[in-house]
Amino acid sequence: MHDLKVAIVELEDEDFEGLRDLYGPIFRMAGYNAVATHFKSENALMRTLERSHYHVVICDLSLGSENNWFGLRTIKILKAGFPEIICVGNTRGDLTYQQTPYPSFDIFVDKGKLNREQEKYQKQIAEQFRRIFRQNVDVEIDSESDVASSKRFRDPQDKTLQSIVCQVTFTTHTHDQATDIRRVKLEPLTGGRSGSDVFKMVGYGASDSLSFVPAVLKISDIDNARREWDNYRRYVKWLIPFSWRADVLGIAFTKKFGALCYSFIHSRGRSFDSLTRYIEMGDDSAITLLAETILSPDLKRWYGLTVQESNISRRYLQRFFSEDGAEVASRAQFERMIRVYAGASVSNRKFSLGRREHRLPHEVLLRDLRGAYTSCLCHGDLNSNNIMVSSAGELMFIDFQHTGWGHAFEDFIMLEISVRLHWPQPNEAAFSDRLEVEGSLIEFGASVQEAELKQISLVRRAAVDNFPAESFQNYLYGLSAMIFSILRYGSVEECRRARLLPCLVASIAALESA
Ligand SMILES: Nc1ncnc2c1ncn2[C@@H]1O[C@H](COP(=O)(O)OP(=O)(O)O)[C@@H](O)[C@H]1O
Ligand SMILES: [Mg+2]
Helix, strand or coil: EEEEEEEECCCCCHHHHHHHHHHHHHHHHHEEEEEEEEECCHHHHHHHHHHHCCCCEEEEEECCCCCHHHHHHHHHHHHHHHCCCCEEEEECCCHHHHHHHCCCCCCEEEEHHHHHHHHHHHHHHHHHHHHHCCCCCCCCCCCCCCCCCCCCCCCCCHHHHHHHHHHCCCCCCCCCCCCCCCEEEEEEECCCCCCCCEEEHHHEEECCCCCCCCEEEEEEEEEHHHHHHHHHHHHHHHCCCHHEECCEEEEEEECHHHHHHHHCCCCCCEEEEEHHHHHHHCHCCCCHHHHHHCCHHHHCCCCHHHEEEHHEEEEHHHHCCCCCCHHHHHHHHHHHHHHHHHHHECCCCEEEEECCCEHHHHHHHHCCCCCCCCEEEECCCCCCHEEEEECCCEEEEEECCEEEEEEEHHHHHHHHHHHHHHHCCCCCCHHHHHHHHHHHHHCCCCCCCCHHHHHHHHHHHHHHHCCCCHHHHHHHHHHHHHHHHHHHCCCCCCHHHCCCCCHHHHHHHHHHHC
């Protein structure tokens, strides 16, 4: 039998003991051994919950004052701070729905009824508890876990982290000693960009002879985690083939954070690496493979259903320029960088390269509002860190925080930008020469020599083959908008951002002349 940590809030010792004895059999019916602790006040309870992880709180609704329902207030505060704790509201008096505040208890127990119809009522409460309680009460976090790089937790024994691990490793209430996860070890994983804490998580059970599949624990702020979990269920689980994606093994939610536990893409004894590593090695096999499989028009999954939308500018503005000051910051970086790297002169609305004059990107991208575009389901953040590639030629998507409806070319554009940012031999030619080559790349027919640009051609070709009816101008628009936004990202080294400039200028020029 597995220990369940239960807090009972009661003013008198006698009442605590009475409740402990009444609830013991109920939790036993549900499969747990309740270890009860007595709290005499709301303050004492809250202080303890800040430090230790409890599974259940049982609170009398009146707490000593029959008509004032003081306990309801305690429950409201408890559930607001610790929504993951199951709260049993327990009373003898009559209570109307209007009297219960929100947040409120999870299970209501009528003590009078419990005394009168003991076993039948006990069974019903036990059933109700089993329906809503979803935690593995036996799991511990190994003290050697490395959480030093975490943005949220200092200590592997942090009680919120513990609650998250209990939730994601929950299986069923019917325990099997041999197969329960008892301990997990966390190691940080790098390569993420969203501010989440991402760990490799390995589970251990009672016997070393049975090993668990390694997992990834991704802890995010609650809204981001909710979005990723929703997107996974709506757009991944039933739509993307099992062999193209990580699976969700468990989820967890606390007041501020949410976590998704994914299958680790390394599980079948093959070596997987992110697409970024392949690009960094100048290995063109991965992009070729991508174009032949996940991006192939013959195997369309997300890209199969299209819808016509009316305002492409709004789509890109919302996605990349909705933060305060975004446009100003991108503009300042562009004006500085185009002077430094291309020797351009910049005036109020224009910049000049040699004899040619162009409108500044923000004018072209954010002032002239553009029209119709094709929308489809997209991964939504298909940068090369979010595609895993195996030595045996398998490809897998991870990271579904932005998955959903978007511009048909969005995923392709992000991939193209990843190739540009990570290619190992940056093009050292003069700016004007690079601009010319970018111009010929836009004219699909012209052949390009550089290996990097050949990869980009492949990506663009795949985009056009998937969506032949979508105007390539919209590709150039999305590409320019994304590059213009990246110029302000201090997290990307300046020398890498600078590599994007000729492409941005060539795309803007093509948009202007259209
Ligand atoms: N299922 C997985 N298998 C293996 N590695 C993973 C998996 N999920 C994430 N990672 C690694 O962790 C990194 C960050 O995870 P990700 O979900 O992309 O977070 P973020 O939203 O912060 O970008 C990835 O770039 C990858 O290197
Ligand atoms: Mg990512």
